[in-house]
Amino acid sequence: MTGNPVLDAIDAAILRELQNDARISNKDLAARVNVAASTCLERVRALQRRGVLAGFHAEADPAALGRPLQAYIAVRVRPHNRDVVEPFIRFVLDLPETLALSHIAGPDDFLVHVAVRDAAHLQRLLLDGFTSRREVAHLETQLIFQHHRKWDISPI
Amino acid sequence: MTGNPVLDAIDAAILRELQNDARISNKDLAARVNVAASTCLERVRALQRRGVLAGFHAEADPAALGRPLQAYIAVRVRPHNRDVVEPFIRFVLDLPETLALSHIAGPDDFLVHVAVRDAAHLQRLLLDGFTSRREVAHLETQLIFQHHRKWDISPI
DNA sequence: ACCGCTTCCGAATAGTCTTCGGCACATGAC
DNA sequence: GTCATGTGCCGAAGACTATTCGGAAGCGGT
Known part of the structure; x- marks a missing residue:
């Protein structure tokens, strides 16, 4: 589970996109990383389950x-x-x-x-x-x- | 517009909720802060326009x-x-x-x-x-x- | 009261999310 | 090879959400 040593290219791309814009729609995210929306949704949930994606936060300007x-x-x-x-x-x-x-x-x-x-x-x-x-x-x-x-x- | 010195209670609540979970749906967010969905959407956009909300980011665990x-x-x-x-x-x-x-x-x-x-x-x-x-x-x-x-x- | 301005709301359409059955491919047993 | 098993991906479809827009309500200023 946590032992998986690396992320594949799609997971890495999902991670990158969500770190840049956490409010991107699942559909747009899927299009950016070139997988079907349903696949993308499952990938995101897997990243959350594995603890790689620990949360989503708005950035407020102090x-x-x-x-x-x-x-x-x-x-x-x-x-x-x-x-x-x-x-x-x-x-x-x-x-x-x-x-x-x-x-x-x-x-x-x-x-x-x-x-x-x-x-x-x-x-x-x-x-x-x-x-x-x-x-x-x-x-x-x-x-x-x-x-x-x-x-x-x-x-x- | 940017001169508004403080946030009202609803804006503060929106800010708090979005900082806790940037991927909450607009409908749920509206319900949490007790306004209509359309109002909530406009509030969020106003906060972005004013620079209070500077972005939305996924948190990855290093x-x-x-x-x-x-x-x-x-x-x-x-x-x-x-x-x-x-x-x-x-x-x-x-x-x-x-x-x-x-x-x-x-x-x-x-x-x-x-x-x-x-x-x-x-x-x-x-x-x-x-x-x-x-x-x-x-x-x-x-x-x-x-x-x-x-x-x-x-x-x- | 009246005007102008702002903010809010709710209905309706356009669009998205999410589930689920099935397909394709890889792996390992025999 | 062939079969069984497991994994991951896809697309269709119904449920759900986002977004727009016209109009109502509130609030100062005059």
């Missing part, structure tokens, strides 16, 4: 939602054990400012990607949201000038 | 595609001017390993988010892809244990 400023916040958490880490993760993911959170190896423990209204909003988030928490031992913030996300991931 | 290991690569580029930076950005975005690229302020210039097959693959990427380039002055790599992305961004 700037259009009043949050044009993005930053990374590197966080060190002490003590770095399960009882502290798990609530911290939940806390960060519940912040409306958070776009993504990584638990990383290195001097810092977490990297939090946030989108905020302006510098004042970022300052408030840092002071009230992060440094006020006991387990937060160290913070380092880097502003993001420009962020590029690649939507189409291909197999290896 | 691990299911044979790339279970993720890392951040912090890069310093010298000289840090337009003639060097722009080709570098293009180069990184063309790498199949790249998931995202941020141009940031601070001691490092770029943060590259990559997904690779294993540690050997990462090593090869660093040596052959990055340090072999003239403009790359410094590299720092951090492994990612766990990455959480929030799909539903809300206004402020």
Whole structure:
């Protein structure tokens, strides 16, 4: 099931098209990858079953939602054990400012990607949201000038 | 038109639903946000026109595609001017390993988010892809244990 | 009240999704 | 070779959905 080593050309094409436009109709998708609509539908469902296609999401522009400023916040958490880490993760993911959170190896423990209204909003988030928490031992913030996300991931 | 400062409750609900499932049918979406299908369709198109909805993308699981290991690569580029930076950005975005690229302020210039097959693959990427380039002055790599992305961004 | 503007709705047509029976081909047993 | 089995693909057809459009309702401004 998960052991299938590679995608064939049609699956790869389906994946590419759906990553570019998740709302394409099944009929159009089938035409683009040169299979019948019924075949295409079954292929898509198989990709979902196998976990290759994990979901479909609309992309909202943070700037259009009043949050044009993005930053990374590197966080060190002490003590770095399960009882502290798990609530911290939940806390960060519940912040409306958070776009993504990584638990990383290195001097810092977490990297939090946030989108905020302006510098004042970022300052408030840092002071009230992060440094006020006991387990937060160290913070380092880097502003993001420009962020590029690649939507189409291909197999290896 | 674009000057409208906030989304009303219906737009916010549409945004939320589409961020959770971009392939929901217009009819179901309309039912969830309590408007007629025709109204819902026009709302969605308006959100696209305004740039709030920037696209619809399938989420592919990098691990299911044979790339279970993720890392951040912090890069310093010298000289840090337009003639060097722009080709570098293009180069990184063309790498199949790249998931995202941020141009940031601070001691490092770029943060590259990559997904690779294993540690050997990462090593090869660093040596052959990055340090072999003239403009790359410094590299720092951090492994990612766990990455959480929030799909539903809300206004402020 | 009246006008102009915007937003919403529901009916109707055009179009799509989804199921299902059957076909074609590959594989392995004998 | 020949048969049985399994897999994947296709196309037809009914069920369902998208999209358009005319008209109604709400809301400020005068």
